[in-house]
Amino acid sequence: MCSRPFIPRQQGTTLVELVMAIAIAGVLVVGLMTAYSSIVGRSSDPMVRTQAISLAESYLEEALLKPYLDPSGTVCPAAPSGNRENFNNVCDYHNYSSSSITLPNGASVSGLSGYSVSISVQSIDAGDLGTVPTNCALSVVVNITSPLNETTSVTGYRTDYESTPACI
Incomplete structure (x- = not known):
């Protein structure tokens, strides 16, 4: 019986297959790194938005x-000059704006550069608060602009519940 000697077939990859595998892996890595850098670049955005909401709520509060009334008993007299610590009624905040975040005494708050604030106070429109008369409530709108140039607005209402007789 004549048999041929068993010669094992050589198995492995060719140079072309190896180059193709490296090229495909390179394309996948570039795609993953692009997505990763986009995610990392925006990772602080939620923190900036949360900070803007906290600042707006702080100014609103x-x-x-x-x-509601000035100590003289009037609604919305001229606002006093100086810092917010001189404000003695809700209307004094009307048209308040600042290109930086400050404490009521005017001192800047470090770490909050790039944020700005504006506040608007006005009488409510009929029906805004159900049956509350328009002369008995004020709407306060606080706008905070973040370093991302996004504006966050919060609105609150101040009613005249402390007058004697009560505002009805």
Whole structure:
């Protein structure tokens, strides 16, 4: 019986196959790195938005905690000059704006550069608060502009519940 000697076939990859595998892997890595860099570049955006909301709520609370009427008993007299610590009623905040975040005494808050604030106070429109008369409530709108140039707005209402007789 004549048999041929068993010669094992050589197995492996050719140079062409190896170059193709490296090229495909390179394209996949570039795609993954592009997506990764986009995600990392925007990772601070939620923090900036959260900070803007917190600042807006802080200014709104400060304004709404002030009395409805001026100590002289009038609604919306001329705002006092100086810092916010001189504001003695809600209307004093009307047209307040600042290109930086400050404390009521005017001192800048470090770490919040790039944020700005503007506040608007006006009488409510009929029906805004159901049956509350328009002369008995004020709408306060606080706008915070973030370093991303996005504006966050919050609105609150201050009613005249402390007058004697009550505003009806």
